[in-house]
Amino acid sequence: MIDLGYSLSRRFPDPPQTDYRTADVRTLRYDLFCGDVYVADTDKDRELSTAWGWVPVLDFAWALCDIVERLDRDPRGSRSATAVHAELDFTESTDRMLFERRFGWVDITADWVPLEEAPLTVSHAVLRREARDFLHDLIADLVDLNEGLGDNPVVWGLQSRFPRV
Template sequence: MIKIEYRRTGPYTDQGQESRAGVDLAVVSRADLRWYYFLSDLAFTIGEAELTPPWSWTPVFDFLWSMKGALGHLERGEQTTIGFTENAELISFVPEGEKVRVSCTYATAEAVCECVDLKNAWLVLREAVLTQLSVEYPRLAANPALAELRL
């Protein structure tokens, strides 16, 4: 089982730019959404392998867009990595037929899972993020950059 979740917890939740007065989230750029908004704690497990980053302040949209890109590479049978905006750590994805080997630089855990299961876990995370944040921030739902995540 693959579980990818995010939590907007911790003392930094009011430090993201979404808390700035006068910000219109309907027009914030894709780049700004990726790197400066909606700081979160991520949880990422594949079976018994714990791949959760040991830090906070991960911009959830950057993770979503990075995973979307990684999934595209995997669908083409290409090895890929994703990085984080707040440090130099990486998650590596190595395709092995219909499966993918996942490891990271910040933990010794390694896991193998079905590519389709990884994509489905990402889809669940994407929908949870977009639904929750659009309810909490109605103007965010109108941002055209978010349509890119749904393609």
């Protein structure tokens, strides 16, 4: 089983003058909601996590949903032996989270993890479901914390683009 999570940083708060109703895509993705994220394999008690405090968590959730869809472009789907690669790069550093799909399984690793450590392996269908649930749960939390965010058309579009599975 996979678990996706986040924590918001107290060191990098959003600017107090932010109007969440009208924030554009760039602002929502890169300038707000900084913290840390993790991807955990609960069966093996292992995780990939950041500890930097500045990762834009909404961008992470959004990018993860994009990546899961990109990994599914092969028309043979889970029958395909061809490896499909994708990466999530963190904008303020050279670190990346790496994804490789073969058949119906996705290996997840990161640049900051020692090479000898095995990747986290998860079913593509489970990763899709969990990534979308994470995105919707994160948006719900952020809407509760930030007045006006629920009225932002970018957020509406994001939720409709990646509905819960």
